Amino acid sequence: MSIESIIADLGARIINLEEPEREISGGYCGDFLSNVISKAPPDSVWFTVMNNQNVAAVQTLADIALTVLCEGVEPDETLKARVKDKGLNMIVTDLPVYEAVKAIE
Amino acid sequence: MTALHLEFDVAGNNFVSAGSASDEVKKTLKMLGVGAQFVRKVAIAMYEGEINMVIHAGGGRAIVDIYPDRIVIVLTDNGPGIPDIELAMRDGYSTAPEAIRNLGFGAGMGLPNMKKYTDSFKIDSVVGKGTTVTMTVNFAA
Numbered sequence: 001m002s003i004e005s006i007i008a009d010l011g012a013r014i015i016n017l018e019e020p021e022r023e024i025s026g027g028y029c030g031d032f033l034s035n036v037i038s039k040a041p042p043d044s045v046w047f048t049v050m051n052n053q054n055v056a057a058v059q060t061l062a063d064i065a066l067t068v069l070c071e072g073v074e075p076d077e078t079l080k081a082r083v084k085d086k087g088l089n090m091i092v093t094d095l096p097v098y099e100a101v102k103a104i105e
Numbered sequence: 106m107t108a109l110h111l112e113f114d115v116a117g118n119n120f121v122s123a124g125s126a127s128d129e130v131k132k133t134l135k136m137l138g139v140g141a142q143f144v145r146k147v148a149i150a151m152y153e154g155e156i157n158m159v160i161h162a163g164g165g166r167a168i169v170d171i172y173p174d175r176i177v178i179v180l181t182d183n184g185p186g187i188p189d190i191e192l193a194m195r196d197g198y199s200t201a202p203e204a205i206r207n208l209g210f211g212a213g214m215g216l217p218n219m220k221k222y223t224d225s226f227k228i229d230s231v232v233g234k235g236t237t238v239t240m241t242v243n244f245a246a
Contacts, residue, residue, distance in 0.1 A: 032209060032210075032212035033156075033209040033210060033212070034153065034213075034214035034218055035212055035214060037149050037153075038218050038221070042141070050208075050209045052120070053120055054120055054123065054124070054208055054209055054210070055209070057124030057125075057127075057128070057152065058124075058152075060124070061127055061128065061152050062145075062149075063145070
């Protein structure tokens with residue numbers, strides 16, 4: 001599954017996209033960062049409603065390929081800056097987490 | 106090969122820089138060609154430790170020694186100490202305040218994750234003085 005196909009399936013807005021061709025293998029849903037960092041597989045897509053700067057740190061350390069902010073949650077300014085600075089892939093969808101996962105299946 | 110020695114100051118209550126020491130160590134290990142599964146273990150354990158110092162201890166210091174076959178991470182703080190380490194090690198036990206939980210922390214998985222993803226894990230803590238966590242990850246299956 002590619003990041004481009006996920007963006008299309010979700011009708012998502014792009015916050016930052018540096019590797020649109022990166023292949024996704026696996027996924028994880030959650031907002032507690034300790035769970036995410038230990039359970040999200042490398043190269044996965046992460047669905048969350050958490051939108052602060054710590055999201056970028058966890059995405060980087062866990063090698064998460066794409067973060068999907070759900071329910072129309074916008075990244076705060078610090079997160080937006082860090083995502084760009086670190087070259088991370090992040091998009092926003094208006095769908096709730098469950099609907100978003102179903103949409104990309 | 107002599108050990109590669111790294112030291113980092115971890116700022117307390119600063120979530121902008123939180124994770125940067127872990128990120129540096131992760132990049133260094135990747136550069137040294139350490140296997141991805143070991144780099145991942147180190148990144149998880151060290152991030153949890155760093156975050157604990159940021160949240161609970163007003164910051165601290167991370168001292169990292171990288172050997173050909175392992176990494177040793179020592180995290181030292183002058184925070185309040187941990188009164189009951191056994192309780193603190195329990196999955197889901199957290200003393201993080203509401204504001205911290207709202208940032209996505211406080212799942213009570215920090216110390217358990219550090220133990221789970223390291224090959225040796227030791228806490229020395231004195232109430233009112235501080236805590237030292239020593240962790241080793243071996244670079245072999």
